[in-house]
Amino acid sequence: MTDSQRNDYLSDITKRYKKEAELGDLQSKYGKINKKLPKAVELKTEIDELKSEITKINETWKIK
Numbered sequence: 001m002t003d004s005q006r007n008d009y010l011s012d013i014t015k016r017y018k019k020e021a022e023l024g025d026l027q028s029k030y031g032k033i034n035k036k037l038p039k040a041v042e043l044k045t046e047i048d049e050l051k052s053e054i055t056k057i058n059e060t061w062k063i064k
Contacts, residue, residue, distance in 0.1 A: 001009075
């Protein structure tokens with residue numbers, strides 16, 4: 001194996017490990033987001049319900 005071939009081989013291995021590390025980071029971030037998603041949906045539903053109540057109150061108190 002020549003120096004050039006060895007350097008190419010090491011470069012390829014380095015690139016592969018960097019890609020695997022990036023993939024691991026992305027999977028970790030996805031996992032964290034996935035854990036928070038149900039709570040976010042719950043809060044969105046609660047916000048929508050509160051907006052609906054506020055709209056009803058505003059309509060009730062409108063001066064006609």
